[in-house]
Each structure stands twice: as C-alpha cells, then as structure tokens.
Amino acid sequence: MNTEWIAVDWGTSSLRAWAMGADGTILAEAQSSKGMGTVTPAAFETTLLELIEPWFETAHLPIQVIACGMVGARQGWVEAPYASVPCLPISARLTKAPTTDPRINVCIVSGLSQNTPADVMRGEETQIAGFQAEFPKFDGIICLPGTHTKWVHVSAGEVVSFQSFMTGEFFALLSQHSVLKHSLRDGIWDDAAFEKALSDSLSRPEKIYAKLFSLRAEDLLHGLNGGAAKARLSGLLIGAELAAAKPYWLGQMVALIGADGLTDLYATALKSQGITAQRTAPTDMTLAGLKSARASILE
Template structure:
C-alpha cells in the first residue's frame, strides 16, 4: 500500500473507489475530506473470476480498511465487474448520452458482509449509424478527464487490450470505436508460430518500433503480409527477437491508426487525448507523432479516481 497526494472533491463520509479491469484490480480509500488515505492493487481481474468470487477478492484487498462497528462503507466500482460475466451486470446506457446518466443508473450489489455497500457504474453502448460498440470502465475515466477540460469536441484514445476511440462534445459521449489490437498482438506473440522469434521481455525497443510504424504509414508493410517475414528473417538472418517484437508492435499499432485515418477518424494535425497509465500509452503517442497527430497524455489512475468521485457526489450514495 502507498499514499498518494491526490485530493478529490470532499464527500459526506469515507468511501472506497475501485477500478476493476479484466486483468487487474485497483482500490483507493478516500477520506471524507477528499484525501486518499491509502491504495492497493491486485492481479485478480474480473476476467478470471466467477460471480460468486468477487466479494471475497475485494474483501481480501480492502479488509484492513474496514471497521465492524460503523455503517456500511460505500464502494463505487467501475469497469468489468459490471459486465455480463462479472459480479453483477450493470446495464449499458445508450449513446449519445450525458455523463450525468452514469450517476443515475448505478447498480447496487447485494453482499454478505455488512461492512460494505458496493455500487457498480454502468457502461455505455452504441448501436446506431456508427456501428455496434460498448464501453465499460472507460466512461468513468473520460468523465474524470473532461471535468477539467474546456468545453467543445474532443477525441480520446484509451489504449489497452481493446483500445477505445471516443468522440465527445462538452459532457456528452457522441460515438465510440473499439479495436482488438492488444488482444490480437498478444495472440500472435504467445500462441502463433511467431512466438519462437519474438521476445517482449523488455518491451518495444523504440528504434525498431518506429520502423514498424513508418513501414505501415508509408505503405511499405501491411499487417498480414508482415507476419511471416518476422519468422523467416529470424531463421535466415538471425534477427534479434527483441527487435522483431518491437517491429511487430509498431506494425500492429500503426495498422489501427491507418484504419482510423482511412475512415476519417483521425488526420494529421488532430489533437488526441490519450488516457492510460501503462507503457502502451508511450507507444501510441510515439506512433501518432509519426502519423502527424498531436497528443496529450492523461494519467489513467487519476482519471478513474476523479470520475468515480464525481459520480459519487452526483449520486449521493
């Protein structure tokens, strides 16, 4: 556990903020004066749990923060705990929608432990001329960032296993688009025959990553046709597996950007707001610069905390 200096809007009592992703869990104890007292992490993401396991996993993380002789502590949860395969499904709010709808549609989770009172933030869905899409967790991060930005239209990128591209106007989400870029890359790296020629133990080395981005941007490489040469080059020329990993990472992310550019989603000179806390954020920012796209990065943990704080204040829980 570690302290953090972040201060949120004061509330009417102590509470716990939780960002429960597919592969990880993060919780913060927030005092009534808005200061973060402590925080904790776990690798027990929602993607590995059955619905009856969530309460025990959460208590295992936050039990030291709880006292038995007080009223139930409110817990606000965003992310995959509210999915159909999660703790309790929180139905999607349909786009376009104002962010205020999130606070109005919280779902309370029945629990056995009387010390906690969990609420799950709903995701948002899109099923219109822009195509079907869903967001769960990212809506809270967007709210946290937009609260401190000027009004108007903005484009957001939230890198991850499934990268999200979201267009907003003032305090409304207009449209979203999801790419399975990270999941596809992981499948190739871990489960294809290319796994023998790739080494990502040190992440994507910048020079070879940039070459992959440049090759796709210039048209010298395309995703499918670039795959097998990675293996062949290692067999015939002894290509460094770390360099091959970085190159393929660049090709994969650049393919996502090129599809967006072709559909008018982004163009040179656009400003894209990137939200996240992983090394993947740096990769996306670097790739966008090669495409002539301006970027501004926002910390994902800070965004989640601020978004949850706003939802708690508006909902009154």
C-alpha cells in the same frame, strides 16, 4: 483516518481499492490479483471484504462503495446495463450489487454501448469521465491504449461515438500462439524498426499480413534481432490501427489515457502524423471518474 467512501477499480485480472476521505483525498489503498476472471459470482462480496476490512474501524458505516470495470460485466458481480451513446460517460444510474454484509453499500458504474457499428466499453467510461472532470472544456478525441484500444469522440461533455481495436490482444496472440513466437525473443528495442514498420503499415495497411510473415522469414534467413522483431510487430499493428482510425484523429485534438510503455508508442505514432497528444495517467483518471460517479448519486 475517517473513511467516507471506498473507490474500487475491478478489472479482469486485478482488483484495486482506495479509502477516500470526505474531501476526496486518498487515505489508504490496497490491491489484489483476484480480478473478475478468477472470482465466482458468489465470492465477489467476500473478496472485496477481505481487501477493505481494515478500513471499517474508522469508517462511517454503512459505507458507500463505488466500483467500475469488469465487475459490472455479465460474468461479474451483477450486470450493470450499458448506457447507449451519445450520452454522458457516467450518469446517476448506477447498479446496486447484492450484498449480505450490512456494513457496505456497493454500486457499480455502467459501461457504454454503441449500436452501429456495434461496440461496447466497460471501465474506460470512468476514465473518460475523470478526464472530463479535469479538463471540462476538452472537445476532441480520447484514445485509451490497451488490450482493446478505444478511440472516443467526446463533445459538450458527452461521448458521441467510439471504436475499439483488438490491437493489444492481437500482439499477445501473435507473440504467444503463432509462428512468430519463435522470432520474438528478448532483445534491445529498436525505435527505428518500430517507426519504419509504423510508416509502412500506415501507408499500405492492406499489406500487413505479408509484412507479418516477413518477420519470421527474415529471422530464418538473416537472424533478426528479437527486440527489433517486437518493435516491428508493434509498429505494423499500431500503424494498421491508426490507418483505420484516421477518421477519429485526423485534424483533431487528441488525448491519451494509458500506461506509459504502450502509450509512449501511440504518442510516437501520432507525432509522426503531426499530432502532439495530451497525456494523462490512467489511475488518476479512474479515481477522478469514480469521484464524479459518487458526486452524481449525491446530487
């Protein structure tokens, strides 16, 4: 194994690294629960070295490390300035991280920003770049479901505009810290309940707050199944998001990049509106984007 460079995806809650060969093949991979949120600024270098140390024996030193994600946030290793849209998702303007170990040279991918309406992303730009590398002729909308779901308009290789929705975070907050937590018990997921709530919310998004409380009331009065309650909560929140994001997806080609479970729900929601979305795996897109980032600095 001859490690040519190292790809890193460093988010808030996890760290993943891949030893990469000269031809772009994955030679080894490692992961850690030491995400950006648990690492002090002074500990980023040692945390990374602990994970990738075994790869140095066969590496060409010093080795290039290309990282993306929240590692480049203001609270991360070093702040990687945002690139303002419209722009390429990744340019050669990577930010060098301060290191003391001469065996590594760490560069961090910049996030993207939008002035009006104000918005930012960090990490998703790498997946977008990976998607464009795999599908260079795609013009349309890329949706990245997650804690803060992104709807991104891409055209001619550039990110034109984007909008973020806190749908995933609201689901977590309502499930764990609101009166609804008493009704969202374990149970069998109910597809019909999800689709009915989705339709209700898409058609009348202004009634979502009343619909949310009715979940608790129905449980108290009629013993609502916990799985059905979760499905309805998901349907209401995703439906309201789709109603607000309609200018992005209506009449557009749409691609989804995200984990299977959540992305399944978005695919179902879009299909209800007559849109069959193209789907890709997030890890594949992240790696393809990191490869693009490395290629940009080698040019």
